[in-house]
Amino acid sequence: MSKPQDGTYYIINRVESPIGERLCLTFTGENQRPTVTAKSDSEAQRARWQITTFSDGNTQSIVPVANTGLECAWGPGVVVVSSAGLHVWAIRSSDSGYTIKDGSETQVWGLNLANVGSEIAIGNDAELERQRWTFHAA
Template sequence: MTKPPRGTYVIVNRVLSPTDERLAITFNGPEQPLTVNTRTDFSNQRWIVQDYDQNTKSLVPVDATALQVAWGADCATVLPAHNYVWTIRETDSGYTIQDGGVTVFWGVANAVNNATVTIGTGTGDEKQRWFFERVL
């Protein structure tokens, strides 16, 4: 199973919006839920993937490198860095992003602009699959 190597990425949901737009995870500020929004080249959709250990990674917004993606109330949020880790695994239909204990998945309830990135039980739905697009 491959994992994305360390680097900077735009993370795009596997499912297109109803208007066929690619939806990328977007940083909305500290302590704010992550959302998916129409993919742009803006820095708020760029994420630094860092190795934590051989099994897990941390995700850091390019716009706020002292923060990390953390588990909020049923959603992904961004908090001051504190060793928040995620397991990223490749599948036939894209990557899954799960907590370090591999018990829950990132996803979206609906693949629409400004949908919250949820954290919950695995459903096998493609809305819980992601593409990691490397950027410079």
């Protein structure tokens, strides 16, 4: 299974909104839960993320380009963006898209509902499309 190369990406869910919008992981602020918004190529959109491989060579950090002193971390059943502190994720390709899992690869990121404004849940991998992501160079 391959992982994305270090770089800056839009992270887009495999499932579109009910009106056909591509749902892009979006930074909402420090100690806040990122949500998904309709994909836009606007530089002003807070939807660009820096992926960097951790020193173990297997896991990666996910950092908002809008504030590189923060990173995605595990909150109470959801993803939160907080102070950088070695929060790493296992990002791997699969036949249906990338999975983003905790470092032990037991829990996966996903959307409970594929709608603009939905938060990113962390839970068991049910191999649903809304638990799969694509990475597009920004």
